[in-house]
Amino acid sequence: MTRMVRRSGIGPEGGASTAIRRRKQDLPSLQGAVKRRVTQPSVPLALKLPHLLSVEEVAAAIRRHPEVVRRQARSGRLPAEKIGRVWFFRPERLAEAGFTQFLPTMTPSEAPATPATDSPTESLVRALGEAGLEALRRPEQDAIFEVVGRRLADAGFSTFVFLLADDRGLRCAFRRVTEPDTDFEKVAGQPAVGTIIPFDRAPVLQGVCTSLRPHYIADADELVGRMAVAIPTVAANARRVSELLHMSTMIAAPLVVGDRAIGAIVVVGPRLRQADLPAVMAFANQTAAALEAARLLDESRKTEEAAVLALAGAIELRDALHSRAGEHAELAERFAEHLGLDPTRRRRVRYAALLQDLGKLSLPDSIIKKRGRLDSEERALMMTHPGVAADLLGRFAPLADLAPLVRAHHEWFNGEGYPDGLKGEAISAETRIISIVNAFFNVTYDLPIKTETTVDEGLQELTRFAGINLDPALTESFTTMCREAASSKAPWYQRMLDSLMRSQPPSVPAGPRDILSVADSRELRIIYRIAQETNAVLDLDTLLTRIVNIIRDVMGYYMVSILLPGNKRDELRVGAHSGYSIDITGLTIPTAQGITGWVFTHGVPQIIADVKTEPRYIGLDEKVYSELAFPLISRGRVVGVLNAESQHVDAFSEADVGLMSAVGSQLASYLEVAQLHDTLKREASHDPLTRLNNRRLFLERIQQEVIRAGGAGESFSIVFLDVNELKRINDTYGHLAGDALLREVSNALMDAVRGEDVVARYGGDEFVVLLPATPAPAATIVAQRISDGIARHRFMAGRELLQIPGVSLGVATFPRDGATAEDLLASADATLYQEKRKAG
Template sequence: MTQQDDASLARELGLLSVDQVARTIQRHPEVVRRHARSGRLPGERVGRGWFFRPDRLVAAGYPQFALPTAELTASMGPSFLAALSEAGIDALQLGSEHEIFEAVARRLATVGLGSWYFLVVPDGSGLRIAYAHPLHPAGADDPQTVGRILSFENIPNLKRTCETRRAQYLGDPAEIVKRVEANLPPGQHTDAATVARQMDLRTAISAPMVARDRLLGAITVSGPNLRPADLPAVTAFANQTAAVVEATRLLAEARASEEAMVQTLGMAVDLRDQSGHHASVHVRLLERFAKHLGMDSAARRRLHYTLLLQDLGKLGIPEAILRKRGRLAPEERAVMISHPIRSAEILERFPPLAPLAPLVRAHHEWVNGEGYPDGLKGEAIPLETRVVAVVNAFFSITFDMPGFTITELPAALEELERFAGIGLDPALVPPFVQMIRDAAASQPAWYAQLLAEMKKGHEAPQTPTGGPRDVLTVADSRELRIIHRVGQEIGAVLELDVLLARIVDIVRDVAGYYRVSLILPTDDGRLEGWAASGQDAQGQHQTRPAGNGVAEWVFAHGQPLIIPDVTVDPRYTGTDSSVQSELAFPLTSRGRVIGVLDAESQSLDAFTQGDLTLMSAVGSQLAASLEAAQMHDLLKREATRDPLTRLANRRVLLERIEHQIAHAERHNEAFSVVFLDVDQLKIVNDTHGHMAGDALLREVASALIEAVRGEDLVARFGGDEFVVLLPATLAGPAAVVGARIQDAIRRHPFLAGSQLITIPGISLGIATYPGHGRTPEQLLAAADTTLYTDKKRRKRPA
């Protein structure tokens, strides 16, 4: 059977072809075939082709196939369907009801269709004409005026459309004239027939706009050749338009709610800050600049919100800091620097505003990388933040300055230009400055209003707050960035060596020094280089040569020292010939010098009073951080040590055995453990007292450390029991170590009161992995069993 025979048979059976279905649902024929093969469309294979039963298509969710097959091919054709589809696509890209209706109406007009868009009035008594686009407007006497309310009594066809929520076809020209006549306004001079003829109202389809089971209104499409077969297509188009209108409404409501929240938060910031800023004026100038740059509405909205919320984190800053007159102390500035981070954290908790978090966090960053809190540079700073920064800086040096007059504007704009490439984006400053200069020359209405409002603001009585200005120098920024980044490391890093290494890296990175070192005292009073950053920097715990070096002098005197030329100062003991000058600063905590922060430069006389100020600002926090880290390190070491013998404790022992088992399994190695206990400890305690017993245990610990290798671990297991872990040691060599331990014990007497007494002896047992066990518990139990065998043997009389 040929393909032509297949089609003839299908027609006889009342089936639809692929092309008919594709045309009706507005899909490519190949898409219809693919969906039929996959089962997404209920098709039937007849010969080599696919065909479809209309009733099964209706059941599958395609109501347009409910019409007789002949009517499906009698519509206005592909151009009409394409226009409806393209109109729906246009609607998806617009943001207001008027824009949506206007776009789709123009699209329908391209295929000879007029259209009217109605919305249900609040009381449900009729429809309001939201938009009208007849093909041939009736001129000044057009009854279809946008905004008119049409009572359902005068629009029975639309009433039926809305009540039944089904599209209605009107193909009788006389009936259409009758409908027009019923809606002519009072005083209309043109008769209804003339109006209908002028507007080419010969056939019409009205379809309901329904979204989420809610009637929004209706759409009427008119033209010379509409047919009942066009009902499904117009219905689908109306529903799509309704969905877009509803989505636009919901978005508008969400934005209104969002805007109200932002405005409320912004007002709270203004009330808390009391900085005298004129937020509304700032917003309007920012909006003007954004339009000047050609930014879209979404970007302008982000700018608006960023400006209002950039100081949201100040709500958490103590009043005393916000109101303090004069320069803030380093600790206070560390709190002040936290407000961009606090702002971001607050916004991150509210999903609709979360995208603004990185924008407000970066509002004190500078394009040269000298800003805070993250030291972002150039385009790493969000574009919106860079735009807001230009407007912020403009107001900071002009209208927000007490006593500023308009005559000072040219000089202020020149200052703004000088700041381009330092704190401000050099690509954004020129267009902003040119916009202001052009406005100053032409005096447009918006500029005149700006001047008037700012003048009014200056004339209004203001209570000086005396609080710190929110514009910081480069030096301030360096201090704050170091303080902030060190604070972050303290919260994230607990290992002392790692923390100290990161601290010197931060100071060198932010301050730009050649080399930075942190020098701390040892238990014997010498100074030791604990951490260094920079070229040729030595590693941690580097012992310094004895003598009166620069760090030693600063540590002893508790005073900072700048050496402009190290070649002429005998206190310089370094070996790097490229170093030309040095700065050493004492780290002091509670009146006591606890370390020295040392910086070196390859230039002569490189360090100034500004560097001393920087060291002073960060030094107190570094000292506090250092003490906290040292205390943590001490507590950590104490948690792993037995307080009496200073050996590793039981927890550390079990962890090390676990690690040793894993290592042995990977490398196919053996290792051994020696389990031992002290003989007659109870007799010593009862005879000489517990102080003597403690001395006995300490002496046993000393003897064990003397008898084993450096890589072996000696631990107190509990009471009078000790364990020695011997990595990579078989049973035979472990027995040799056991004998060496016995010999060391005999050579270690201990002091009981005033008597020097020999250690009574020890009993020991040995177990080897994997022969005696594969877990720590199994190995220790096996060694313990051997120990008690040895103890019984030694107690047996000869």
């Protein structure tokens, strides 16, 4: 037995050369880097298993490098188990493998007696578990930080969160000390939230973020020294700060999202142990997942805001420049807050108020600007605009929940409105709020003469419509809010009065001529046509092409192009162009070169009267003599450059810059919407639970592989697998445990395959792996490696750590087992069920 252990390289006397022997390179399934997608456990491992050993502890005990221990665990030469990224070891199994140094940990009688109260480690583990779970339920970054800090402070530990600040270092995003008092604030003061610590002053945190592994320090003097270097402003008081924080030990863990770190979390306090590393790492993974979810939610909201503002701008211009949608939205949101609506519903009120006239973009000028009353046919056409707006919003998923609110904004409380004749509370509360605000503007702002009593008279007028087209209860609340604000001289109310006194009633066209200038007309035509395209087209490449064609057509420019940030930070790429004699789509230009590069870097438009005398000009057409480059700016950030070129010298003027300024702000918002749509398309091709490819994408890939392999005369294989006893896990432990099982199976699959292999969740408890250029013998080896890898993975069911029940596998090879995707899947499925029946 001893001899076998030594040969395998896992015995206590095994040679280092045997332990780190490279794997054989003749199997195609072992070639290439593996891109791992890891789902971390929802509960720290040490919550129920405090005696597990980490890679670092085992490496120190058997005197080997941690990377060697990790590699031997991966290959099965060390008796290890894994969940997510974390390998762990059981002392009893190491002792059985011949490591006698772990025998003392197996003898409970030798362990010192422990008091009935929780040990520091147990209180930490409990705090980590509670904080991690609660953080996942928080939708905002600050709320996540607060719950994490509070939970750990209750357990006697201080918490610091650092986020990467580009290449400058780490920014202190949050701190929470165990005993916040005036002494600490006076002595420490730093690192205050927002302080940036350069990497060279925080090598431990830099190492944690680079290696994606936690770090443990148990030397109080070392901690004092490192703190003094990292934060020079407290160097003189470093010892005192250490005492206030009880900083005798520290664990720093990376906040990992995907395969990169976004920062690090530092836990400081007395009597932390190296054995706490797995628990803190698992907790850090939960915190990182919560922060990433909060970031995505925030980005989604900002994109929604950009889309709404872009559409609202188009509405304002279409409404002959006298729209007050912004003021409507502000007052409606304030009224919603007065009524106690939550932030999400208040945001819906504001968006719906901004977009309520979106459908008017489809109406002709003959109706919008007609003097006098509309005839019956014109009125019928006008009444279609709420439905048109709802249809447009319903096509864009992020704003689809606004569709019913906008559709109903002409409904009356007594049921006599349009288009659906809704009555009373069948009309949403958000829409009833907007209706009251609209009515208020009609009886105040739209009056030709305003006086100090206009608001009071308007509020009295509103009460006459209560129960007819307005909700009586909400009308009373609105008048109460305004009168209370008037008596208290609330700032918002004073601003509204100033705006009211300065406002002019909507102008009526005096004749058949348009009141807009030629420049305004062209601006409207461009914005309106682009708005129509964004309603019909959300594919980014198609949208860019249509936009440059619209601008070139309306403005009569010789050539037009749009440049966007490239894959590298210091380059631009041509996203679309119109009028060029050659196809330059995808052409890259360094941001340090050319006129467009300068405009992108500085965010300032440039007019070049004669490009022949401009050394920065990069020419593609000898007929070009002048150029206009304009930055596309969204929320203070340059997101692209709109470039126009002419065959004439000095062809562009400040009027062109002014027009581009109006068009460019709208265009930047449209681009963000289209980019969001591209992101949503990518999300549609992946399984939301496991983040693997979904069935649709897998079927597309296997069809492509059938065509490729058939044309080249090659073979490929698929491995079809079914997770055993998923129903029993769901019935016994609940569906959350079943989800954890499926996620861990996906982790094991990604561990076992190559970078070019395609892993997908086929449906339910079924997974499938596409192995390009892999014949049957090699596919069989891959299938066995998958089975062996799954046997080493564990998943959390509540607070229990369970072994994966196992999987059944079926292998099929093209063209031996089928010449089509359907035949291959059927063959692999049949093999799988044959194996199931053999296993009983």
